[in-house]
Amino acid sequence: MRRKFCELYTATGSALAKEALDRFGDLYRLETEIGGRSPEERLAARKAYAVPKLEAFRAWMLEMLGEVEKKSDIAGALQYSLKNWEALVRYTEDGHLGIDNNPAERSIRGICVGRRNYLFFGSDSGETPDRRYGQWPRR
Helix, strand or coil, X not given: CHHHHXXXXXXXXXXXXXXXXXXXXXXXXXXXXXXXXXXXXXHHHHHHHHHHHHHHHHHHHHHHHHHCCCCCHHHHHHHXXXXXXXXXXXXXXXXXXXXXXXXXXXXXXXXXXXXXXXXXXXXXXXXXXECCCCECCCC
């Protein structure tokens, strides 16, 4: 959800997108502070600090959605966020979960980067296989 607002802020400099990013920043600051603690301690801190911030954030998004044009980019980001709200707040219900899936994405990054590079493996000329037939080009 944060990515939608970040892309919008980068492209347009929208004040509403900046406000949303600031609200996400508050949540990430808490996660930085409680990073090395036990799952029970993280859960308690999230209940005390993150849940009220998230409730205020959701109320703000609903209010802003009523004020912006329905087909604007910011409305799209707000609608996307509200539609995926349960996925965002899930981390406040379990101390084992992180606020985002960055560790999982980092763990598979090598596979994804390698997959593209492996296309050239075995080809002295650096050519890729013919995608239509799954074979190397014939000379």
